[in-house]
Amino acid sequence: MPRPSAAQACLGSFTVVAATVALLAVSGASGVLAVAVLVVFSLALGTVVTVLSLSASATAAKPGPAGTSHATPAPAATPATPATPATPATLPAAAERAYARQQ
DSSP states (O other): OOOOOHHHHHHHHHHHHHHHHHHHHHHOOOSHHHHHHHHHHHHHHHHHHHHHHHHHHHHHHSOOSTTOOOSOOOOOOOOOOOSSOOOTTTSOHHHHHHHHHHO
């Protein structure tokens, strides 16, 4: 099983804290056993959320069968062909220096 990313761990931790606070506020539990049961339930809920986010990211990252991609391929890069050939007389001074350094 892959390790959860930081975002997935934060999501699970937030779920545990939010569920614990909500359940304690709604239930009005005051006994140690009742609070412990609610905390364990919230911890289980946070674990389920983390595991589900792991499986959701694993299926999103997995590519489909060949030929079913909806992405359009990028056009092949073609060099630009100038309308007139560049001669040293028509090049600017900076371009001449750059061309001289490349040779």
